[in-house]
Each structure stands twice: as structure tokens, then as C-alpha cells.
Amino acid sequence: MIYGEKNVEQPIRWGMVGGGRGAQIGYIHRSAALRDNNFQLVAGAFDIDPERGRDFGKNLHVDPERCYPDYKTMFEEEAKREDGIQAVSVATPNRTHYEITKAALEAGLHVVCEKPLCFTTEEAEELVALAEEKNRVVGITYGYAGHQMIEQARQMIANGDLGEIRMVKMQFAHGFHSAPVENANASTKWRVDPKVAGPSYVLGDLGTHPLYLSEVMLPELKIKRLMCSRQSFVASRAPLEDNAFTIMEYENGVMGTVWSSCVNAGSMHGQTIRVIGSKASIEWWDEHPNQLRYEVQDQPAQILDRGMGYLYQEALADDRIGGGHPEGLFESWSNLYTRFAIAMEKADRGEKVFDMWYPDVKAGLEGVRWVENCVRSADNGAVWVDYK
DSSP: OOOSOOSSSSOEEEEEEEOOTTOHHHHHHHHHHHTTTSEEEEEEEOOSSHHHHHHHHHHTTOOGGGBOSSHHHHHHHHHTSTTOOSEEEEESOGGGHHHHHHHHHHTTOEEEEOSOSOSSHHHHHHHHHHHHHHTOOEEEOOGGGGSHHHHHHHHHHHTTTTOSEEEEEEEEEOOTTSSOGGGGOHHHHGGGOHHHHOSOSHIIIIIHHHHHHHHHHOTTOOEEEEEEEEEOSSGGGTTSOSEEEEEEEETTSOEEEEEEESOOTTOSOOEEEEEEESSEEEEEETTSTTEEEEEETTSOOEEEETTOTTSOHHHHTTOSSOTTSOOOHHHHHHHHHHHHHHHHHHHHTTOOOOSOOOOOHHHHHHHHHHHHHHHHHHHTTSOOEEOO
């Protein structure tokens, strides 16, 4: 159980790039990072408009002198200070992630980056190598992974409760973009522009979320090959897809599917992951994140609830309030930011993190690699491609 006591000796001095006024994702970053006093927001380049960014930073109680016009100025000026930032979060459109993350690592900073980490596997591998060279932590905001029932699923699978794993069925398929809403919504408009969003829309924006959940639950699974078909049902979004189906074959014979969509009309969110074994199956749905459905063959289905004593201790460790009280996405992100902080402090001490998982730079690399392989398959006629 988390009670808000310190996880690090001193709060990590933290800055933000992006996430300014009107950026919903910026608020969730700040709420998550600041909740347990693991981070202290001391600087920011919050907006492409310097004056608007400065005004926003002042309203966050950030010293106006440390509200910078751009990230390069922030990194340069903060490096001159004895109390300069130690870490930065990148909450900007996709096309800027690589350059900002690289600059932050070169400046000796830890990074928390929105996904995708970058656009190409080559760029991602460069960032992995740079992070290892500098001994810096790069966290990726796969924000649903901090829900406790994901940890329960991980432990159940590892304990053999499901038997031999056979299939993984994943989807993130909402309906909010079933019409061309980007025509009147700037935050959606850039997501369907290849110059800003990259080589995909829903594969990278949505599909990588349940894919990462599968990596947490089933860390030994490695993709051998995949086949992907993608569509642009709103024609103006082409060449980017608003719907995609991916089939994966893993090296050990397990099969997996991912449905990525923003045109599933009527669906609120539609993110689920179902893991099917020889004895039982489990299913998690992000609209009901405090429950995990557990179905043993020839027995009535069970609903496991967050915070209950019958769960594995690893699933109870991140609870913030007793069972029966609902926790949500802000708590999930807070749990991840706690993991980021612990990893950052260990790195600063020259220690390695062996006893804790978190969505790290290699998870970011795998997300980029998966999207790249999906696009390659789809653009060659939805053919099977070896995963590389």
C-alpha cells in the first residue's frame, strides 16, 4: 500500500517540455509526478508561444525566470545552475520526441517521454545506446501499465494459474474519431498528419498500449512474425490508418492479435487484453480497471477486485486506498512516475534496477519496431513479414 511516504531521498528537480495550457496530457504528467513528492516542478518550456508558456508556468507557481522559450534554452540555462533540473518530461507532438529526448540525454538529464519514442528503429536504437552510455533513465508513458490488476495478471501467469499460454487477444478500439473530427480539433489534426504523427496513426497511438501490457504480463514472449492490414475509413486520413488488424506469431508458438481503431462507433474506449491458457483465461478492460476477469475451464467466472487480500502481494503493493474504492488513470500514472523516480535515483547512485519493471527506453524501442513492422506488412499487401 502506498501512503505517500518518500521513495527517494530528495524530490527530483524536474522540468517539462510542452504540456501547456489546453494540453490534457500535460496535466496528467504533473498530477502523476507531483503526487508522492518524488518530483518537484522547477522549470519548463511549456508552449511554442513563449509568452503564453511563461504565463502558464507562473500559474503553476514556477519561477518566471525558469519558464523558457524553448527546450534548448532550458537545457542550456538549467545546466548553469547548481539547482538545475535533473529530469525532463516530453509532452509534445510525435515528430519532436527524438530530437528533444536526444538533446536531454546529451545534457545529462533523465527523460520521461510520450510515445512513440521516435519514428524509426534506427533512431530508437540510437537513443537506447545513448541512454546506456550516459547511464540515464528514459521512461515511456504507457500509462495504463500502472494499474494494479496488470501486476496481478503478470503474477498469475508467472505462477502458472492459467497453464500453458496459447493466445493473447488485444484491442484498443474507440469510436470518437469515426467522423473527420480533426477538421475542427487541432489536437487530433496533427495525429493524422504523417509529417507530425509519423508512419501510423492508430497503430502507434493506440495499439502500442495493449501491446506493452502484454509485454508486462508475458515478458518472455518474443514476436517471430506478423501480418497487418490497415484502412483509412475516413479517406482524408490516408496514408495514415484509422483502423488496423494485426496477427502475430510468437517464437514459442503463442498467437496474438491486436485491433487498433478510432472508428469503432459507439465504443467509449474499448481497450482490453485477454490472455488464454490451457487451464484458464484472464481479461482486463481499461474502463473497469479495478477488476480482472478470471475464467477457469468448467468453473463459474470470477471477478477479482483491486485491493483484496486474495491477490498476489505484488498487485497490492501499488494500492493507494482500500479495496472497494475505485482508482483510475491518474493513480496508474502516479505508480509509473514512482517507478521512474526510483530508477532515476538508482542511476544517479550508479546502481542498476533489477528488482522492478517500468516502461523504459527499450519498451519505447519495441513500440517503434512493432509499428514499423506493421506498416511494412500492411503496405506490402497485408503479408506475413519476419519481425525485425
